[in-house]
Amino acid sequence: MGTQTLNRKSATLDIKWVREQFPSLKLKVNGRPAAFLDGPGGTQVPQRVIDAVTNYFVQSNANVGGAYLTSERNDAMLAEAHRAMADLLGCEADEVSFGQNMTTLTLLLSRAIGRELGPGDEILLTWLDHDGNVSPWLALEEKGVVIQRAEVNPADCTLRLDDLAARITPRTRLVAVGYASNAVGTINPVKEIVRLAHAAGALAVIDAVHYAPHGSIDVRDLDCDFLLCSPYKFFAPHSGVMYGKRAVSSRLRPYKVRAQYDRLPEQWETGTLSHENIAGVLAAVEYLADLGRHCDPAAANRRAALLAAYEAIRNYERVLMEPLISGLLQIPGLKLYGITDPLRFGERTPTAAVRIEGHTPIELARKLGERGIFTWDGHYFALDLARRLDVEATGGWLRIGLVHYNTVEEVERVVEELKRIAASR
Numbered sequence: 097m098g099t100q101t102l103n104r105k106s107a108t109l110d111i112k113w114v115r116e117q118f119p120s121l122k123l124k125v126n127g128r129p130a131a132f133l134d135g136p137g138g139t140q141v142p143q144r145v146i147d148a149v150t151n152y153f154v155q156s157n158a159n160v161g162g163a164y165l166t167s168e169r170n171d172a173m174l175a176e177a178h179r180a181m182a183d184l185l186g187c188e189a190d191e192v193s194f195g196q197n198m199t200t201l202t203l204l205l206s207r208a209i210g211r212e213l214g215p216g217d218e219i220l221l222t223w224l225d226h227d228g229n230v231s232p233w234l235a236l237e238e239k240g241v242v243i244q245r246a247e248v249n250p251a252d253c254t255l256r257l258d259d260l261a262a263r264i265t266p267r268t269r270l271v272a273v274g275y276a277s278n279a280v281g282t283i284n285p286v287k288e289i290v291r292l293a294h295a296a297g298a299l300a301v302i303d304a305v306h307y308a309p310h311g312s313i314d315v316r317d318l319d320c321d322f323l324l325c326s327p328y329k330f331f332a333p334h335s336g337v338m339y340g341k342r343a344v345s346s347r348l349r350p351y352k353v354r355a356q357y358d359r360l361p362e363q364w365e366t367g368t369l370s371h372e373n374i375a376g377v378l379a380a381v382e383y384l385a386d387l388g389r390h391c392d393p394a395a396a397n398r399r400a401a402l403l404a405a406y407e408a409i410r411n412y413e414r415v416l417m418e419p420l421i422s423g424l425l426q427i428p429g430l431k432l433y434g435i436t437d438p439l440r441f442g443e444r445t446p447t448a449a450v451r452i453e454g455h456t457p458i459e460l461a462r463k464l465g466e467r468g469i470f471t472w473d474g475h476y477f478a479l480d481l482a483r484r485l486d487v488e489a490t491g492g493w494l495r496i497g498l499v500h501y502n503t504v505e506e507v508e509r510v511v512e513e514l515k516r517i518a519a520s521r
């Protein structure tokens with residue numbers, strides 16, 4: 097594969113440089129190069145992330161707060177990791193909490209917010225969301241909390257903002273919505289949703305897990321109260337991160353052990369964290385910042401470099417999206433769920449959910465897997481959407497999910513293979 101240097105606006109992504117950073121991309125399956133089109137389920141990691149995890153164990157493996165070298169190194173690393181994630185999200189370091197994953201952090205958050213709710217209080221969710229941003233809130237029904245759900249347009253799998261707005265009432269205490277759908281790629285107008293929530297005096301929580309590898313996040317601009325993401329979806333080890341707006345987050349009383357600090361961010365960081373993974377998260381943010389500096393050597397600081405990286409990522413993924421969607425739509429018997437109009441590609445990520453007549457999603461995923469192409473099948477925990485679109489009982493969808501280390505060649509390859517499989521029956 098040659099260097100594909102894409103120059104749109106000011107941001108240029110050097111795909112050769114990008115792929116050189118990720119050693120696992122060299123994997124072969126039955127003699128063919130592996131194509132990792134499974135990013136929405138978890139991404140590959142750059143060499144520096146692997147090194148950071150290894151180095152943690154060699155140089156800094158200790159618990160926090162000890163009066164000796166490795167513990168001091170660990171404390172310094174953890175502080176820097178909070179600062180790095182703050183640069184990624186556009187907030188202060190004490191507004192960032194690390195946890196096991198997004199779902200565990202959301203369960204903790206829902207328990208804390210639930211302490212302030214009672215019978216008749218309402219929470220507004222959507223039918224588009226991953227269950228990690230649904231079940232933790234449904235759990236509050238046991239307190240008499242009423243759950244509302246905003247409708248989805250079945251034609252293009254976008255949220256019906258009119259329906260969402262109409263469901264916000266004086267009883268609404270919280271609106272929890274995904275930034276982007278991990279199933280069909282729709283990007284939601286989250287800033288507007290936060291505005292609607294706040295206008296009614298409700299809190300706004302954003303699940304940015306699927307969006308975070310694809311676009312820059314600015315929690316101050318969004319004005320959300322909480323935002324959650326999973327670093328393993330953006331080139332880091334398995335872990336979760338929560339942003340909490342200081343004024344709101346410090347007011348809540350999370351369930352925690354007595355010896356745990358009452359201050360931010362520790363009040364949300366239950367027990368001993370996965371330090372080695374957090375060392376990897378720090379390295380992944382540094383990778384993204386270096387990608388940004390590679391695109392824009394004038395980037396003045398880490399936040400500016402991260403914004404440059406995301407601009408390049410977004411431009412590059414847009415270029416991948418065109419052959420992906422148009423190629424898939426040409427396959428006889430294929431149905432694509434989500435936005436297909438190129439003029440609206442700004443409203444989606446390069447995540448495509450499809451079904452092909454006469455083939456189950458698992459069968460498609462297996463056949464692609466044998467040919468070295470890694471995709472996902474099923475409902476991927478976008479359980480309610482799969483049920484509402486009536487695909488859950490018959491195997492869900494096949495999901496082809498691209499990130500910035502994928503190539504036009506890989507897109508052409510998956511389209512060609514699916515064409516061949518579709519014609520084989």
Ligand SMILES: Cc1ncc(COP(=O)(O)O)c(C=O)c1O
Pocket residue numbers: 136137196197198199200226227228229274276277278303304305306325326335336
């Ligand atoms: C949109 C979305 N939200 C939430 C989650 C849950 O994240 P975690 O695995 O970190 O709990 C996922 C995981 O796939 C996701 O895609």
